[in-house]
Amino acid sequence: MTQVTTGLTSAMRRQILEQMLIARAVDEEAILLRKQGLIDLWAPCTGQEALQVAAAYALDGVVIVPSYREVAVALVRGATPEQVVAGWSGRSFCGWQPRPLRMFPFTLVLASQMLPAVGYALGTRIQGRAEPVAVFFGDGASSEGDAAEAFNLAAVEQANVLFLNVNNGWAISKPTSEQMRTSIAARAAGFGIASRQVDGRDPEIVYDAVTAELRLLATEPGPRLIEFSVDRILSHTSSDSQEIYRDEADIAAAVSRDPVAAYRRRLLEDGTVDPDWLAELERRTSDLRADLLKEYAR
Amino acid sequence: MTESRSQTLAASINSSLAGLMEADDRVVLLGEDIGRLGGVFRVTRGLQATFGPQRVRDTTLAESSIVGQAIGMSLSGLLPICEIQFDGFCFPAANQIITQAARLHGRWGGTDDLHLVVRIPSGGGTRGVEHHSESNESIFAAVPGLRVAYPSTGEDHRAVLDEALATPGPVLLYEPIRLYWKRVPPAPAAVPPRHPMAVRTVRPGTDVTLVTYGAMTLTALAAADEVASEVDVEVLDLRWISPIDHDGVLESVRRTGRLLVVQESCLTHGVGAEVAATVAEHAFTSLKSPVRRMGAPHEPMPPANDEYHHVVQHKDIVQALLEVVS
Ligand SMILES: Cc1ncc(C[n+]2csc(CCOP(=O)(O)OP(=O)(O)O)c2C)c(N)n1
Ligand SMILES: [Mg+2]
Numbered sequence: 001m002t003q004v005t006t007g008l009t010s011a012m013r014r015q016i017l018e019q020m021l022i023a024r025a026v027d028e029e030a031i032l033l034r035k036q037g038l039i040d041l042w043a044p045c046t047g048q049e050a051l052q053v054a055a056a057y058a059l060d061g062v063v064i065v066p067s068y069r070e071v072a073v074a075l076v077r078g079a080t081p082e083q084v085v086a087g088w089s090g091r092s093f094c095g096w097q098p099r100p101l102r103m104f105p106f107t108l109v110l111a112s113q114m115l116p117a118v119g120y121a122l123g124t125r126i127q128g129r130a131e132p133v134a135v136f137f138g139d140g141a142s143s144e145g146d147a148a149e150a151f152n153l154a155a156v157e158q159a160n161v162l163f164l165n166v167n168n169g170w171a172i173s174k175p176t177s178e179q180m181r182t183s184i185a186a187r188a189a190g191f192g193i194a195s196r197q198v199d200g201r202d203p204e205i206v207y208d209a210v211t212a213e214l215r216l217l218a219t220e221p222g223p224r225l226i227e228f229s230v231d232r233i234l235s236h237t238s239s240d241s242q243e244i245y246r247d248e249a250d251i252a253a254a255v256s257r258d259p260v261a262a263y264r265r266r267l268l269e270d271g272t273v274d275p276d277w278l279a280e281l282e283r284r285t286s287d288l289r290a291d292l293l294k295e296y297a298r
Numbered sequence: 299m300t301e302s303r304s305q306t307l308a309a310s311i312n313s314s315l316a317g318l319m320e321a322d323d324r325v326v327l328l329g330e331d332i333g334r335l336g337g338v339f340r341v342t343r344g345l346q347a348t349f350g351p352q353r354v355r356d357t358t359l360a361e362s363s364i365v366g367q368a369i370g371m372s373l374s375g376l377l378p379i380c381e382i383q384f385d386g387f388c389f390p391a392a393n394q395i396i397t398q399a400a401r402l403h404g405r406w407g408g409t410d411d412l413h414l415v416v417r418i419p420s421g422g423g424t425r426g427v428e429h430h431s432e433s434n435e436s437i438f439a440a441v442p443g444l445r446v447a448y449p450s451t452g453e454d455h456r457a458v459l460d461e462a463l464a465t466p467g468p469v470l471l472y473e474p475i476r477l478y479w480k481r482v483p484p485a486p487a488a489v490p491p492r493h494p495m496a497v498r499t500v501r502p503g504t505d506v507t508l509v510t511y512g513a514m515t516l517t518a519l520a521a522a523d524e525v526a527s528e529v530d531v532e533v534l535d536l537r538w539i540s541p542i543d544h545d546g547v548l549e550s551v552r553r554t555g556r557l558l559v560v561q562e563s564c565l566t567h568g569v570g571a572e573v574a575a576t577v578a579e580h581a582f583t584s585l586k587s588p589v590r591r592m593g594a595p596h597e598p599m600p601p602a603n604d605e606y607h608h609v610v611q612h613k614d615i616v617q618a619l620l621e622v623v624s
Contacts, residue, residue: 093405105405109397115366116398122367123374126326126352131374146393149363156358 008204010272016057016203017267018281020049020260023072025285026081029292030088034238038296039089045071047233048166050259051200052076055134055164058210061102065117065135067166068106073136077101081288082295089296111137111144114163118153118223121160132217134162140171142184148191154223155192162210162217163188163225166200168232173245188225200228201259231257308341308478310452314459315342315379319349322377325463328355328364329381329417338383339419339478361391365416369399372412377463385420385472386429399468400443411466415459420448421513421562422609423476425602432599433563435472435512439540440567446540448472450515454498454537461494474513495538497546503532506556506622509547509573511536514562514610521615529623539569544576551577555586556622562609565593590622 030042052072079096086095094105107113117135124131188195198209231254235242333356336343346354368378422431447458462469489499510518522531559570570591
């Protein structure tokens with residue numbers, strides 16, 4: 001998992017760590033805002049920062065259709081922390097402008113984003129300007145009928161779609177082992193979608209995988225799917241306590257694999273960042289948190 | 299347009315679609331069996347041969363896929379017109395229609411909207427087997443964010459399509475199956491609609507306002523003609539059941555002082571209830587007799603042999619018209 005497989009420059013690796021730390025800061029602040037009753041709900045991306053940040057960089061310019069937990073993806077795309085929180089605060093249904101960011105709004109009806117994502121790709125092809133589309137969805141969402149319809153439609157139409165499954169092992173309190181008999185990658189293969197499983201805890205592996213799949217999407221016909229495994233470190237949202245349905249050892253194991261801590265350690269150890277760089281970033285994230293508090297304390 | 303007068307509704311819809319596709323490359327059709335076969339009602343006959351399989355798309359047998367992909371196509375810049383094979387089969391698409399298409403405008407911060415039409419053949423009178431003769435328009439008419447039309451003539455159908463493509467927001471376009479092949483009498487031009495979403499006065503009158511829509515428009519018109527020597531009936535075809543042109547209805551009821559609403563679908567929680575309630579609220583003092591509603595009982599559409607007792611018939615309307623004025 002620590003093997004460096006990519007040609008990422010040091011600057012790029014620092015940027016990935018920076019965005020991972022920013023996403024973590026937004027998560028932490030939003031959780032506090034929720035506890036203070038200043039926002040209404042929060043679905044943290046804690047544990048998914050490596051996957052989300054690296055995928056968002058690899059997807060540079062590609063239309064992204066998110067599920068509802070892609071906080072770090074939106075931040076990398078250029079949404080401000082205030083905009084990412086807006087949808088959870090009663091201010092609007094989507095804080096950012098979808099067109100300029102080339103990122104659709106979050107979808108709260110699970111899996112309902114998948115068919116429009118396929119349609120968008122087909123629509124651009126019909127108009128002679130075929131564009132790839134990347135669509136995120138969870139392990140839980142994969143049980144919805146629309147997920148199966150989207151797989152089949154994309155496969156039979158050979159649509160230019162990259163399915164990005166985020167398998168964090170849980171759909172609220174339902175573990176993956178009780179949701180499905182096969183992996184999501186295996187299921188996708190059955191539909192005729194080229195698929196593979198990738199560790200979503202290492203941003204460099206993620207970056208490589210998404211970059212490679214995008215390249216294949218451009219050269220080979222048909223949709224592709226990556227099933228990322230990630231850990232769910234926190235409860236599902238601010239509205240549940242995972243201690244009710246998940247045993248302590250499992251939670252502790254997830255915490256011990258925290259991708260942000262791991263990547264921070266790694267870049268510090270290999271000299272890509274130093275304590276001064278981290279201290280400077282720490283100042284920036286605490287400013288950012290203070291701004292977010294000020295914004296939502298109004 | 300003498301030519302369109304002799305056309306059936308099905309042929310007229312076919313020409314409208316062909317004309318729209320001819321005029322604008324962005325128009326694409328999606329539906330089950332609409333291409334090679336021309337649709338189970340042959341409404342799209344010949345269009346795939348003319349415009350090709352890219353633009354007249356035989357979809358997989360999955361209604362959520364039809365509407366879901368059309369939403370994405372619309373966002374990508376196309377003008378999709380979907381066909382649901384029969385209205386009994388629109389429910390697999392209900393999630394995409396209600397939670398996605400209808401809410402897109404607000405969710406995208408008001409910056410974007412969908413040009414999306416979903417055509418839904420509907421209603422009884424053709425001895426359909428179970429789920430092939432229902433009328434579920436009231437369910438979707440109740441959904442904010444959707445516009446729902448149920449025209450009774452080819453001209454009005456074309457007007458609905460024009461409005462749907464010219465103005466933002468998804469449109470469900472119900473089509474009365476039993477009028478598809480009927481030689482529809484020419485639309486009386488006596489009183490043209492005040493605006494594209496307005497009611498159409500099918501028959502001007504002075505004694506009672508009969509409000510209806512869809513296939514029932516023809517039944518109502520025939521009943522009005524039959525009682526003409528005793529009652530002068532003003533027949534209004536709503537054309538759009540969401541939003542309803544309440545101003546048009548109120549204007550008529552204030553003149554006639556009486557209201558009869560006729561619909562094929564269940565009376566409960568329906569379009570007629572909405573019309574009646576609005577008249578009661580805003581034209582109460584103009585009323586000379588209680589508002590009267592006619593529709594199907596609150597039961598599923600029965601087997602075809604029993605439809606006669608379920609759906610409002612010509613004779614029922616005749617009787618009601620005589621009662622309303624007595
Ligand atoms: C259609 C639908 N059913 C139920 C819910 C309520 N719900 C919200 S998130 C969730 C679990 C989602 O699991 P998964 O797709 O794995 O995403 P994760 O929460 O793990 O990121 C449920 C049941 C919903 N939002 N949409
Ligand atoms: Mg999950």
